[in-house]
Amino acid sequence: MSTMRVYRLITLTWVFSVGHFFVTIALTVRMQLCRKIIEKIYCANYSVVKLACEDISAISTFVLIAMIYSTCPQLLLIVYSYAEILKVCLKASKESQAKALNTCTSHIMTLVNYSFGGFYELIQNRFDMSSVPHAVQIMLSVHFIIFPPLINPIIYGVRTKSIKRRIQRKVYNHIIICMFFRWLLSNQSQITMQNSTHITIFLLTAYGENGNMKYLYFAATLLGYLLILLANAVVIAVITFDRQLHEPMYIFICNLSLNGLYGSSAFYPMCMANLLSEIPTISRAGCLIQIFSLHTYGGFEYSVLALMAYDRYLSICHPLRYNSIMTPFKVTQLLVFVYMYPICIFSIHLCLTVRLPLCGSVIDKVHCDNWSVVKLSCVDITVNSVFGLFVTTVLLVPPILLSLYSYVRILAVCLNASKEARSKALQTCAPHLLTFINYCITSCFEVVYQRFEMAKLPHSVLVIMSINCLLSPPLLNPITYGIKLQEIRKRILKLFSSTINNSVARVKRTEIKRRQTT
Numbered sequence: 001m002s003t004m005r006v007y008r009l010i011t012l013t014w015v016f017s018v019g020h021f022f023v024t025i026a027l028t029v030r031m032q033l034c035r036k037i038i039e040k041i042y043c044a045n046y047s048v049v050k051l052a053c054e055d056i057s058a059i060s061t062f063v064l065i066a067m068i069y070s071t072c073p074q075l076l077l078i079v080y081s082y083a084e085i086l087k088v089c090l091k092a093s094k095e096s097q098a099k100a101l102n103t104c105t106s107h108i109m110t111l112v113n114y115s116f117g118g119f120y121e122l123i124q125n126r127f128d129m130s131s132v133p134h135a136v137q138i139m140l141s142v143h144f145i146i147f148p149p150l151i152n153p154i155i156y157g158v159r160t161k162s163i164k165r166r167i168q169r170k171v172y173n174h175i176i177i178c179m180f181f182r183w184l185l186s187n188q189s190q191i192t193m194q195n196s197t198h199i200t201i202f203l204l205t206a207y208g209e210n211g212n213m214k215y216l217y218f219a220a221t222l223l224g225y226l227l228i229l230l231a232n233a234v235v236i237a238v239i240t241f242d243r244q245l246h247e248p249m250y251i252f253i254c255n256l257s258l259n260g261l262y263g264s265s266a267f268y269p270m271c272m273a274n275l276l277s278e279i280p281t282i283s284r285a286g287c288l289i290q291i292f293s294l295h296t297y298g299g300f301e302y303s304v305l306a307l308m309a310y311d312r313y314l315s316i317c318h319p320l321r322y323n324s325i326m327t328p329f330k331v332t333q334l335l336v337f338v339y340m341y342p343i344c345i346f347s348i349h350l351c352l353t354v355r356l357p358l359c360g361s362v363i364d365k366v367h368c369d370n371w372s373v374v375k376l377s378c379v380d381i382t383v384n385s386v387f388g389l390f391v392t393t394v395l396l397v398p399p400i401l402l403s404l405y406s407y408v409r410i411l412a413v414c415l416n417a418s419k420e421a422r423s424k425a426l427q428t429c430a431p432h433l434l435t436f437i438n439y440c441i442t443s444c445f446e447v448v449y450q451r452f453e454m455a456k457l458p459h460s461v462l463v464i465m466s467i468n469c470l471l472s473p474p475l476l477n478p479i480t481y482g483i484k485l486q487e488i489r490k491r492i493l494k495l496f497s498s499t500i501n502n503s504v505a506r507v508k509r510t511e512i513k514r515r516q517t518t
Contacts, residue, residue, distance in 0.1 A: 199358040207280040225268040231478035232257040260474030263297030287368035299342025306399030313406035431484040442469035
């Protein structure tokens with residue numbers, strides 16, 4: 001019962017049930033109806049069939065056959081399975097019998113419960129049940145709709161120990177979280193708020209007085225943004241449209257470029273607008289959106305880089321098992337995890353920030369970040385500060401440790417390998433190492449800049465260093481991978497050469513047509 005086999009069986013059960021009933025409903029739709037009264041509280045196929053003007057013996061027989069066809073094989077399989085289980089249990093020890101009974105009881109109770117409701121529904125459709133009280137008929141007719149969906153999760157939640165333990169753990173965790181947030185809200189309501197005001201706009205003072213130089217800064221920022229868009233779009237297009245590059249390593253590079261576009265688009269348009277503005281400002285909603293986008297961008301970057309390091313570790317240290325481990329399904333699972341992990345963690349962090357009453361509106365940076373907004377609060381920010389350090393730790397430390405572990409193992413393998421194998425490993429790992437070190441340095445400065453006083457550094461240096469993680473990684477990543485990785489470099493050159501050749505050919509055709517017309 002591999003994972004793939006389970007998915008196939010589930011798909012078969014759905015297709016089997018839906019497929020045979022499509023034929024039944026198609027036969028029902030073509031019938032002409034002479035009546036419109038259904039003596040039930042919901043529509044059933046046979047109730048509609050009985051309203052037909054024509055003879056219904058053919059469709060009635062087909063429906064009966066379809067019902068037998070859709071229920072008998074399953075019932076026979078269930079009976080056969082339990083007969084085999086019973087045969088094994090009779091020869092087993094008492095402990096094994098108790099364990100088998102514990103695992104099978106939930107399923108037997110569910111089966112009996114649903115079989116009772118389904119069996120009555122079949123009898124009610126085919127035979128006259130007028131002697132049964134009306135209320136009882138209604139209750140029995142909806143039994144299989146009400147009780148199985150309600151009782152099944154309760155039965156499996158109570159009888160199955162693994163599910164019961166996890167439910168208890170989840171309920172316990174939710175109770176703790178609810179009590180924590182209730183304490184936060186009650187604590188906040190007890191604090192006096194005389195000096196607080198409703199802040200709707202933040203003033204970004206790091207832009208300073210630029211005079212006519214703002215047009216030069218705007219042009220440089222626009223050029224940088226366009227280069228980022230172009231470089232990342234080329235890498236994404238090459239990997240997307242070339243099926244030979246649909247391998248885990250290139251898929252991760254594509255996601256790295258997508259993340260570069262995501263982070264850049266959260267910063268550069270607003271930055272360019274503020275460069276041309278007389279008073280650089282940002283709305284509170286826009287500031288919160290920018291905080292969420294930029295912080296999740298950083299989390300995505302570290303997570304994808306860690307995933308790339310793990311991929312290189314598997315490729316170099318376990319080459320024979322690589323294809324069986326890094327399957328397309330596993331790659332999809334890993335990518336979903338590395339995106340959902342930062343989103344879930346930082347969403348809680350942002351909720352703690354949103355609840356704060358603010359007494360200031362001046363942010364001494366060129367963009368919004370969470371700590372700059374938290375420092376404007378009128379109330380105690382100890383919870384936000386501690387939780388912010390926790391978020392920074394869980395978003396940075398695990399990816400860094402995974403990357404370090406991967407490269408230590410790669411280094412250990414390379415020391416015992418031939419020179420050719422070393423050069424090949426270096427060629428594939430060098431771009432990732434450069435990217436990883438570059439982003440670690442830039443993000444490390446950003447964390448230090450937020451938490452410690454850095455007034456001694458020149459203002460221009462502070463501004464450049466604070467936006468460096470939004471400038472150099474999105475720009476250098478696609479250039480690094482485009483130059484160092486031979487497969488991507490070849491296809492980029494091929495793409496540009498074919499584009500140039502097509503343009504030249506188009507110009508020549510246009511020139512020939514012009515000469516022919518003249």
